Amino acid sequence: MSLGKAGSEAAIGFLVIGAGRMGKLHARHLAGAVDGARLVRVVDADGAAAARAAYGGAESGTDLAAALADPVVQAVVIASPTTLHAEHLMAAARAGKAIFCEKPVAQDLASTAEALAVVADAGVPFQIGFNRRYDPGFAEVARAVHAGELGRVEMFRSQSSDPTPPPEGYVATSGGIYVDSVIHDIDMARFVAGEVTRVTALGRVLVAPYLEKHGDVDTSILTLEFASGAIGVLQNTRRTAYGYDLRVEVHCERGKVVSEAERATNVWRYGEGGIRGDYVYYFLERFRDAYLVEVQAFVSALLAGERPTPGPEDAIESLRVAVAARASLGRGEPVHVAENRE
């Protein structure tokens, strides 16, 4: 009765490394939702977790080297703990696999550059998980700007408000708000308006006092100067009472284009006290589409023989701006991004 498998001839075989929340989500997408891909293996130090993520009949296990040796595996998704990204990335590159890596490659510029040099040597395709570039709203903003529909960019604005601050244990090794979180806003700024030349950070600890001892802040305004002459501002906070609040707004010569904050549903309640609407809680809900679309874009690029994007240069340049922002916060003055470029 069998006439064949759905699209299997051309489908790229995927290994997912790491079966936590994001790894499991990627595995599920690769098993049933991404055209041109199929999930063949899932690896995690916790074998039971790997098994739970092995959707659609994929193999699962704990041995990464064995999995990378499997010729059916043509591409990997790296969703392991952040501190292992660089190691897993270099192993996958050396095994000749195409790589989709959750951000960041590493928290410092040196380790990031080292790992990406291995990727470059191996000549394998590489995409970094700056998921916002594939959010339908953010992507449409970028598309309209890149197409020149509104003329030159004059002012960029991005806002990201998290519902809760990270726990202290996380903060200690996170690299601070700029490298850990604002980097997403920085990458969108670069994507939309081009390279950033100078940054000035203004930050405060208003929410989570334990941030003080790590030199970190929870409330930040970061101003950007772009090579193009445009200016920009990123507003970030680590606590809202209502959920996750993101917005990108690009003021151009002939108009402005905005990706509005998102609500959980399109429902409005009218009653005593006026109108009420709900709100999206956090990133898993907010970027549900983007997490699928970015991997689809990776697969489509591989199938088309094109470079996936955002690529290694984005992984490193967005980090470079974040590192400059952290330096500006510390020094209390503007910092040139080129300081960190040799």
Add this chain to the structure above:
Amino acid sequence: MSLGKAGSEAAIGFLVIGAGRMGKLHARHLAGAVDGARLVRVVDADGAAAARAAYGGAESGTDLAAALADPVVQAVVIASPTTLHAEHLMAAARAGKAIFCEKPVAQDLASTAEALAVVADAGVPFQIGFNRRYDPGFAEVARAVHAGELGRVEMFRSQSSDPTPPPEGYVATSGGIYVDSVIHDIDMARFVAGEVTRVTALGRVLVAPYLEKHGDVDTSILTLEFASGAIGVLQNTRRTAYGYDLRVEVHCERGKVVSEAERATNVWRYGEGGIRGDYVYYFLERFRDAYLVEVQAFVSALLAGERPTPGPEDAIESLRVAVAARASLGRGEPVHVAENRE
């Protein structure tokens, strides 16, 4: 290396009947996105189409009887052409499978009742694909009303505007706008506000002149009287210049709850001429979530040993109201729904 398959022990084996647009979508969801389910077979008269829908390693073929005889198949999704629904439904029921059936079971009350009698005799779980009940916005409206948060329902309103009228070939066998399309609004009205006792249809052919010869209309206002004492109105048109436009609005004692129309993205463009936003094109985009959630609900009900919903009584009662609406249009006067109840 293999430690097992993702959730496969408990997963319900599914056969998808029909590999057209909707069948393929259901197959994909069952392969990778529905918890507790796995896709095991896809059947279609066109074997190549079936193969293209056989995601995640499912079997595919053209022989329905053989597929229904497979003991691994515990449940079916019927997504074959509408005129085959009743036949496939009876075959699946007789084979003892749990059934998820795209709407309608049939276009007339007699055939629908006959097919559902077979389901009842077989004692198999049955869910009809009134997908709007599982749209997150519409579902929240219903939840708030059912929970009594706003008090008694006083007035119900639903609007559905399609982007384009159906082609004449489709119209000839569609049963007319009430049975084919307004039935979705009717089902939501029943779901939210309870049984309908009398309807009055007001319809016009303003868009597609070929509807005249089939006694059909493209522009309709249908008023409803509910057993509860509430009243309602359904507005339907078969052409918009901008896309698919749906809204449900329930006016209650202590407020109103509304599910707004949906846009394709959250982007707004500001420029000459003011503000502009895009719009969702049609049902596949609009109900992308609902098509997944309804099948998840079916599977969850099966796993929990509960009756899935909407069930056979919804399939037949919503059709009964639609048939009364068609009669009201013909006669130019109010029609009691009970006329069609023996």
Add this chain to the structure above:
Amino acid sequence: MSLGKAGSEAAIGFLVIGAGRMGKLHARHLAGAVDGARLVRVVDADGAAAARAAYGGAESGTDLAAALADPVVQAVVIASPTTLHAEHLMAAARAGKAIFCEKPVAQDLASTAEALAVVADAGVPFQIGFNRRYDPGFAEVARAVHAGELGRVEMFRSQSSDPTPPPEGYVATSGGIYVDSVIHDIDMARFVAGEVTRVTALGRVLVAPYLEKHGDVDTSILTLEFASGAIGVLQNTRRTAYGYDLRVEVHCERGKVVSEAERATNVWRYGEGGIRGDYVYYFLERFRDAYLVEVQAFVSALLAGERPTPGPEDAIESLRVAVAARASLGRGEPVHVAENRE
């Protein structure tokens, strides 16, 4: 030092009849906000009330005949109690004054026709206070439709929800919801989509039980058939928990144009439970602009020697549709508007 008064040479002298809430508002506008007009007299049975409304140095008093005899008075605004409208209107017409009359002229067709015949005989300009035609949003909807920007009208919808039902004392002499309140929606329907030929009313008493004994309802759906072939629906309720809720929506060949409900301010509060916004309370706030703009339009028409609008034909035709709606409610079937036309 005086060089003259602001625009006084050309300004039309106004008498306001009735110094209640609406009369006082008109008086204030005429004293300082309407170009080409000046307030010269205010008359009310309650002389103190008249004095309180005599803004900007106008005369005030209780003697209507004396006021109408004043040659400085060129135009009147009739804002007396509804039951006195026809009498005051005929007196003003016989005195040769241009007339702006709050709606309705009278609650029955015969009295309305009689009073308007006096206006016709006198040949004086006449405008009826269907204020919604001058609401900026509603007016823009009408303008766009009249300009043909969206093609032919196919479906009209209007919704008006009052915050509270009228007290029983008011109901007894109000003529019922159609003549008292829905007439505003009817007039907008006629304004936007042309004459109405047949109506079908569906009404319920769900809010204010004392309406039963007056044959009135508080919850109504009225369907309209237009001479053009278009259809329409008016939804009216007499209680909301949140304020005054009006909307007009016109579905046309090439798009739809909507005047949304209004909020009191543009403020949104984000906090626990999501987003919250306030709501406009009732008609004085909602139509603050319209009450000024309609009188400005009246004055501008007088100065330009044009017929003001809406005119006598609108006063009587909108009432005729409302009377037909009341008849339809009573009979439980569609009623031809021409029934009430001899």
Add this chain to the structure above:
Amino acid sequence: MSLGKAGSEAAIGFLVIGAGRMGKLHARHLAGAVDGARLVRVVDADGAAAARAAYGGAESGTDLAAALADPVVQAVVIASPTTLHAEHLMAAARAGKAIFCEKPVAQDLASTAEALAVVADAGVPFQIGFNRRYDPGFAEVARAVHAGELGRVEMFRSQSSDPTPPPEGYVATSGGIYVDSVIHDIDMARFVAGEVTRVTALGRVLVAPYLEKHGDVDTSILTLEFASGAIGVLQNTRRTAYGYDLRVEVHCERGKVVSEAERATNVWRYGEGGIRGDYVYYFLERFRDAYLVEVQAFVSALLAGERPTPGPEDAIESLRVAVAARASLGRGEPVHVAENRE
């Protein structure tokens, strides 16, 4: 027949100085729309302009000294050219009149302080025309924050985008964007979040090249540090393709409150290309309500024997922050506001 004038016994007699666009608007409001006030005189160097603004029978003329000598004049509105504000203000103060003065008193701190010292010596009530404090939306934001409904302010944001840059002739004497325009945003920031201690300006000439030679910019991001520990950002541009775009957004401990940008009407057009809405053009439309409400507040304060607000301290402190912003732009580094405080 006359029983008296509307509220004239208690009404405060007003002189309007300057009969340009704003003076005429104030005159009209005082003649017919402000409770407790009456317009008695209008003075302008152009006597015909003064006459055109003398609504409701007010006297008009060109002799300011004579007008200030009139004992019927109890209060003045100063709406003369900016360069005359200080002179007129001192004259009015010395004449013992209550003063409402359009912003700014003067463009430099010394002249402002000198003029306000005369006001202080005279002991007359003084209000500065920072109209945004009386915009219904902005006022509600401030009220909610001051009432503590959302807890402590953490981040303030204001955006003001003008439709067109000022002409070069205006720029030369305007004092630059911070003193001329951003001062409104600064005043709202101070009103909502308290005193500002340090500012950092980032500005560009992207729209109007002639600004370069005046040391001015058209595109600015100004970051603020508040005495409270909060931080803020003001975004200003001098050109949009669509109209006037203002927004205030206050992120607090327990939520955020936003006053959204305003549209000209509540109308949405649905058609090819999606949804379209119009936009408010500029400040006269945008602040139509505020221009009336601020003068009403002034009059109400006078009648109640209370200090009007914003007062002299706001006139000078908001200017002090604007001057610091201009200095920061010039120096390219953060500037302490206290630098300009002796």
